[in-house]
Amino acid sequence: MNILPKLVVTDIDGVWTDGGMYYDEKGNELKKFHTYDSAGVLWLKKLDIPLCICTGETTLAVERRATKLKVEYLHQGIQNKVEVVKDLCLELGIELDQVAYIGDDINDLGIMREVGFSACPKSAPVYIQEVADVVLTKNGGEGVFREFVEGILGAERLTEIISGL
Numbered sequence: 269m270n271i272l273p274k275l276v277v278t279d280i281d282g283v284w285t286d287g288g289m290y291y292d293e294k295g296n297e298l299k300k301f302h303t304y305d306s307a308g309v310l311w312l313k314k315l316d317i318p319l320c321i322c323t324g325e326t327t328l329a330v331e332r333r334a335t336k337l338k339v340e341y342l343h344q345g346i347q348n349k350v351e352v353v354k355d356l357c358l359e360l361g362i363e364l365d366q367v368a369y370i371g372d373d374i375n376d377l378g379i380m381r382e383v384g385f386s387a388c389p390k391s392a393p394v395y396i397q398e399v400a401d402v403v404l405t406k407n408g409g410e411g412v413f414r415e416f417v418e419g420i421l422g423a424e425r426l427t428e429i430i431s432g433l
Contacts, residue, residue: 273368273385273420275360276312277353278413280323280330282372283389286409299329304411309337311417314429320356322349324375349379370416372396372408387416 281287284305290298312319320341321334327344334342343352349371357364365384369376372392380386380399388400391407402419406412418426 272315272425273317274362274366275318275320275353275356275368276417276420277320277322277349277356277367277369277379277383278416279371279373279376280321281325282391282408283370284333284409284413286407287372287391288409297327297329299327299333300409301333302409302411302414305413306337308414308417309339311421311426311429313338314432315421315425318360320353322346322352322379347375349375350382353379353383368416368420370404370413385420387419 278284284301285299290300292298309319318340320343321330321339322343323330324346325344330344331342341356346352353367354364357367364382367383368385369379369383370387371380372388373396376396377399386400387402387404388396389404389406389408389412392403397403404412404415406415421429
């Protein structure tokens with residue numbers, strides 16, 4: 269992507285996590301996030317590019333992670349991601365082609381077809397890989413969101429951001 273997006277939207281399960289469902293002995297759902305992904309969030313903030321988490325599941329773990337990283341927009345329990353992203357574009361005064369999206373499964377297909385740039389983890393099913401503009405080298409839960417942001421920013425911008433930290 270040569271032009272920076274005006275908004276980055278990400279799925280969670282299968283992107284920020286490995287897609288596994290983990291439960292403790294009390295039945296509470298647990299998620300494992302890779303710390304590398306937080307760098308991607310920081311770099312977007314440095315460039316004033318808002319981030320939206322848009323996920324089909326609703327969990328306290330995602331809410332806590334989003335709060336800790338100060339993610340601007342959190343939408344959980346979403347079945348129609350296209351509608352949510354279109355509404356957010358209206359709110360921000362931008363077009364869908366100014367949005368970059370990363371997702372990994374069937375509920376991401378619609379939005380991946382609508383945005384200006386889409387990517388998926390290496391672990392995504394083939395039918396997702398065929399729709400994505402880029403198939404990343406990492407699997408979900410292995411820091412693939414950071415890889416996505418690195419690809420959006422490019423080496424030169426990334427070097428400038430890192431040298432300014």
